[in-house]
C-alpha cells in the first residue's frame with residue numbers, strides 16, 4: 001500500500017481510498033488506540049485502513065477490523081455506511097455495524113497497529129484524543145455516526 005495524492009494535492013494513505021468499521025453496541029462505540037509507530041499514532045479511531053485494489057469498502061473495513069482487533073467479519077452485521085470525500089476525489093467510508101449476535105460476548109484483542117481498545121459511550125467519544133479525520137466525521141452536522149451509536 002502506498003501514499004497517493006488526490007486532485008487537491010492532499011497526501012492520502014491508499015490509492016483506492018480507505019475504510020473503517022464503526023461497531024456499536026448498547027450506546028457505545030468500539031474505538032481503537034493507534035500504536036505510536038502508526039500514522040497518527042497515539043490517537044483513537046475506528047479500526048480501518050487502505051482499501052486494496054478490487055476490494056469493496058465493506059470488505060476492507062471488515063478485513064482491517066479482523067487484522068487489528070481480531071473481530072471476524074462473520075461476527076458483524078453491517079448497517080450501511082457514511083462516505084466522506086476530501087473534495088479531491090479521495091474517500092473514506094465508515095461502515096456501520098453491530099454485533100451479529102447481540103447476546104454473545106465479542107472477543108476483542110489488540111493486534112497489528114492497535115495499542116488498546118475500548119467501548120466508549122457516545123457522549124464521551126470527543127473526550128478522547130481522536131484521529132483528526134475521525135473527529136471530523138464524528139462531529140459532522142449530518143450526525144450519522146453519533147446517531148448510529150446512540151441508537152444502538
Ligand SMILES: [Zn+2]
Nearest residue numbers: 006010086088
Ligand atoms: Zn484529498
